[in-house]
Structure formats: structure tokens, C-alpha cells
Amino acid sequence: MCAMSNPARDPAPSRLAYRVQRLWLTPLFRRALFRGMPLAFLVALPAVWFADDARRAAIGTEIAALRDQIVSRPEFMVGMMTIKGGSDELRADIREVLALDFPVSSFDLDLKAMRVVVQELDAVKAADLRVRPGGILEVAVQERVPAVVWRGEAGLEMLDRQGRRVAHLEQRAARPDLPLIAGKGADAAVPEALALIAAAAPLSARLRGLVRVGERRWDVVLDRGQRILLPETGALVSLERVIALDHVSDMLARDVLAVDMRxxxxxxxxxxxxxVDELKRIRRLQAGASEG
Structure with a gap:
């Protein structure tokens, strides 16, 4: 019986070997193998090292100590503050609200937050903070200019031309140069009040102030208890009309309590x-004379 010959070996690669060879020919796979794996190893090594709590705490302590050494260097220290603009009272208020304890590192100064704090003061219209060479914190402020004194529920307040509060006023006599307005809601109508005050310039010697009535309209208050009652709309035109009439007839020099222009x-x-009694008496005399 003849011996059976060994079957011929199939030269074709197996399915798995074929897939591996095709994958190896892919450029993306080769880049991931030769570059991605070493990079992943380098990333994983520090992560494993920092997984220990004691190591993380030690690193944090060293970083904090290094930061303290940097921020406390003399070139980063701020030793004084200067304030440009504003009254002495406003400067004192700024120093009080900032409450800085010098020397302080410039790294510990949050200039944006400090600017917000300064601008929250009623008398400050705008503010700018910066650290100047030589360790000087410069605060430049633009102060609101008071335009009127408002007598409201909280007492006397100085307001600017837009009706924004500037400061509290203890006594009216402290600012006789500012016109007086009064009444609830008068602070919301300061521009109109200033226009009326300017129009009442011919009566300035007698003008005592303006009173807001019902948060809708104005009364012009003169000496001797006289008032000009203005309408809700067209108040400026009505006031100018009264002044023109007074110029012609001296109406306000007579025994008139009020001119009602509502x-x-x-x-x-x-x-x-x-x-009124005198007017009645004159009318009776005129009536008697006509009868006679």
C-alpha cells in the first residue's frame, strides 16, 4: 500500500492575519501606535503619581510658597493710595469703603471690584483705578455736581441735574445757592424743575422753590405765600404766560394768593x-353811585 503524501500547504494568510496586515497598512493605525501610545503613557504616569493625596498636598504647599515669594517682592507691593478729583468729604468716603491696609501686593488688589464699590457711592459719577509705578494706587473720580436741594421724606438731599442723589444735607442754609424743590416724586422730575426755575428768572428774587403735587405737576412758590399752580402738561408755557402778564400788570404785586393755571x-x-372785602366794598360804592 502506497504511503499517502502530505497535503500541500495553503500559502494564503489566515483571515486574522489578513486583517492585521490590512490594519498595519493603515497610516492612522501606525501613527496611533508609534505616537499615541507613548503619549498616553506619558499622560498616565503623572496621573498615577498625583493620585496620592500626600503628593498633591506637598505640591500645593510648594506652589503656595512660591506664589507668596513672588507677590511679596518689593516691586509688586503697593504702599499708598492717591485720589484725584472729588471733594474732601468724598475722598474720605472712598478711603472708608475701600479700607485698604498698606502695604499690600498688587496681585491681591481686584481693581474691577474696587471700582464697582467706589461707583456705588452716591456722589461718584465715574471712577477709574490703576496701579502706578512706585507702588501707588491711583483712584480718579468724577464727582456728581449738585443742581438742586430736594426736601423729601428723608429730609434734605442734594441731587444732580438728572435727579441722582449726591449727598445728604443737614441744613438748607448750608447750600443757599441751590434752588429748592419739594414733594414726593420731585426727584424724578428734576430736568423739568430746572427748566421752570430758569424760566422764572424774572421772579428769582421772590422765588422760594417748586413743590411737586400728586407726582404729576408743579406749584411755583413765591414769597408772601403766593403760588402759581401749573398744569400737568405745558407747564413751561403757562409759567412764561404768567410772567408776561405780571410784567404788564404787576399782577403778582397785588393781594393775590394764587394764580391757577391748571x-x-x-x-x-x-x-x-x-x-376780597375791599373788592366788595368798591363794588357797593360803585353800585350806590350809579343809583344816585
Missing amino acids: NPNRPTLRLAEGA
Whole structure:
């Protein structure tokens, strides 16, 4: 019996070997193998090292110590503060709200937050903070300019031309140069009040102030208890009309308590009690003379 010959070996690669060879021919796979794996190893090594709590704490302590050494260097220290602009009172308020304890490192100064704190002061319109060479913190402020004194529920307050609060006022006599407005809601109508005050310049010697009535309209208050009652709309035109009439007839020099312009089409005069009696007496005399 003849011996059976060994079957011929199949030269074709196995399915697994074929897939591996195809994968090896892929450029992305080769880059990932030769570059990605070493990079992953380098990333994983520090992660494993930092997994220990004691090592992390030691590193944190060293970083904090290094930061302290840097921020406390003389070239980074701020030793004083200067304030440009504003009154002495405002400067004192700024120093109080910032409450800085010098020397302090410039790294510990949050200039943006400090600027917000300064601008929250009523008297500050704008502020700018920066650290100057030589360790000087410079605060440049633009102060609000008071335009009127408002007598409100909280007492006397100085307001700027937009009605923003500037400062509290203890006594009216402390700022006689500023016009007086009063009444609830008067602070919200300061621009209109200033326009009326400017129009009342011919009566400035007698003008005592403006009173906001019902948060809707103004009364112009003069000496001798006289008032000009203005309408809700067209107040400026009505006031100019009263001033023109007074210029022609000296109306406000008479015993008039009020000039009511709330209805511009029907102005009304309110006479003092004595003037009313005198007017009645004159009318009786005129009536008797006509009968005779």
C-alpha cells in the first residue's frame, strides 16, 4: 500500500492575519501606535503619581510658597493710595469703603471690584483705578455736581441735574445757592424743575422753590405765600404766560394768593381775604353811585 503524501500547504494568510496586515497598512493605525501610545503613557504616569493625596498636598504647599515669594517682592507691593478729583468729604468716603491696609501686593488688589464699590457711592459719577509705578494706587473720580436741594421724606438731599442723589444735607442754609424743590416724586422730575426755575428768572428774587403735587405737576412758590399752580402738561408755557402778564400788570404785586393755571384756557386768580372785602366794598360804592 502506497504511503499517502502530505497535503500541500495553503500559502494564503489566515483571515486574522489578513486583517492585521490590512490594519498595519493603515497610516492612522501606525501613527496611533508609534505616537499615541507613548503619549498616553506619558499622560498616565503623572496621573498615577498625583493620585496620592500626600503628593498633591506637598505640591500645593510648594506652589503656595512660591506664589507668596513672588507677590511679596518689593516691586509688586503697593504702599499708598492717591485720589484725584472729588471733594474732601468724598475722598474720605472712598478711603472708608475701600479700607485698604498698606502695604499690600498688587496681585491681591481686584481693581474691577474696587471700582464697582467706589461707583456705588452716591456722589461718584465715574471712577477709574490703576496701579502706578512706585507702588501707588491711583483712584480718579468724577464727582456728581449738585443742581438742586430736594426736601423729601428723608429730609434734605442734594441731587444732580438728572435727579441722582449726591449727598445728604443737614441744613438748607448750608447750600443757599441751590434752588429748592419739594414733594414726593420731585426727584424724578428734576430736568423739568430746572427748566421752570430758569424760566422764572424774572421772579428769582421772590422765588422760594417748586413743590411737586400728586407726582404729576408743579406749584411755583413765591414769597408772601403766593403760588402759581401749573398744569400737568405745558407747564413751561403757562409759567412764561404768567410772567408776561405780571410784567404788564404787576399782577403778582397785588393781594393775590394764587394764580391757577391748571386749566390754561381759563386762568383763575385767588385773592387774599382782605382784597376780597375791599373788592366788595368798591363794588357797593360803585353800585350806590350809579343809583344816585
